[in-house]
Amino acid sequence: MKLFHLFGKREADRPPQEPLKPEEDLTPYAGMRVEVTAFDGRLLFVAKLLGLHGKQAELHQYSEAALSREAGDPLPVRIRGYSDRDRKAVYMEGLISPLPNSIWAVEELTVCRVGNDRAFFRLSTNLYATATMFSGLHLGEKPCKLLNISVGGACVGSDLRYHEGDKFLLKVKLLDGRPESVMFSQVVRVIEKEGGKFEYGCQFLELTEEDQGKITQNIFAVQRQRRSPS
Numbered sequence: 001m002k003l004f005h006l007f008g009k010r011e012a013d014r015p016p017q018e019p020l021k022p023e024e025d026l027t028p029y030a031g032m033r034v035e036v037t038a039f040d041g042r043l044l045f046v047a048k049l050l051g052l053h054g055k056q057a058e059l060h061q062y063s064e065a066a067l068s069r070e071a072g073d074p075l076p077v078r079i080r081g082y083s084d085r086d087r088k089a090v091y092m093e094g095l096i097s098p099l100p101n102s103i104w105a106v107e108e109l110t111v112c113r114v115g116n117d118r119a120f121f122r123l124s125t126n127l128y129a130t131a132t133m134f135s136g137l138h139l140g141e142k143p144c145k146l147l148n149i150s151v152g153g154a155c156v157g158s159d160l161r162y163h164e165g166d167k168f169l170l171k172v173k174l175l176d177g178r179p180e181s182v183m184f185s186q187v188v189r190v191i192e193k194e195g196g197k198f199e200y201g202c203q204f205l206e207l208t209e210e211d212q213g214k215i216t217q218n219i220f221a222v223q224r225q226r227r228s229p230s
Contacts, residue, residue: 028052028090028111033151033212034059034081036096036104038067043223046151046216047104049081055109057094061102062213069098074107082152088114122150123219129172131156131185138162146172151216153203154185162187162200170202174218175225181218183207 032049036059044067051058059079067075074095081090094109129146133139138160145157154170162168170185189201207215 028057028081028092028109032081032090033062034079034092035151037078037080039076039078044077049079052109055094055107057106057109058099059096059104059106061104062216079106079109090114122148122155123222124148125174125222127172127174129156129170131158131162132169132171133166134168141171144170146170147199149174149215149219151212151219152207153188153201154183156185156200156202157193158198158200159196161198162190164188164190167205175221178218178221181215183211183215 028049030050030052033046034049035046036044038044045059046062047059048062049057050060074097077094077096079092079094081092082088091112091114092109093112094106096104096106099105125146125148127146129144130141131138131144132141142158142160144160147155147157149155149172156170164187166187168185170183171180173180183204184206185202186205187200188203191199191201193199204211204215
């Protein structure tokens with residue numbers, strides 16, 4: 001995949017920031033998992049936010065980076081994370097520059113707003129998958145469809161009726177040639193569709209940092225394949 005050569009933009013090209021409302025004050029913290037996007041909406045990489053000091057910080061990459069690490073003018077980006085403490089998405093902006101060992105320096109880090117919406121980029125899919133329940137009416141492995149996936153959860157389509165709080169193992173092969181992904185999941189939202197079908201918003205449980213990294217790598221691999229010419 002050809003890398004995006006985004007460095008070289010001047011700071012003057014950076015869109016104006018929206019001021020944070022006083023009642024939405026929320027401080028990002030070291031260890032927060034974030035996604036980094038360009039101002040045109042392209043997902044650049046997923047990282048851990050570390051080394052916070054005032055308006056400076058570091059981003060330690062989880063994933064491949066969809067941009068060049070060549071030196072140049074700092075790149076304006078949007079940084080979106082999720083606060084496990086406050087259960088809110090945190091929207092930030094800043095200027096990033098490459099450092100060795102897949103680390104990016106962040107300057108002028110600013111919290112723009114917070115919200116209750118989804119924290120991470122979701123990849124739309126339409127893949128065959130299975131959901132394995134260990135109790136209840138639908139005991140055992142049952143077919144389903146993976147409709148989208150993010151680092152923290154997925155949307156699953158099924159003909160079977162599950163309920164909020166139900167837990168199952170979700171198994172899916174996101175890309176040919178890569179191992180099957182297995183995620184312990186919990187239903188957090190139920191949407192009843194026409195024709196006796198259902199869609200389930202699911203949250204992944206008990207993910208280790210290694211698990212999160214594998215899911216992220218698979219999501220980036222699918223994106224890379226889709227962008228590659230046929």
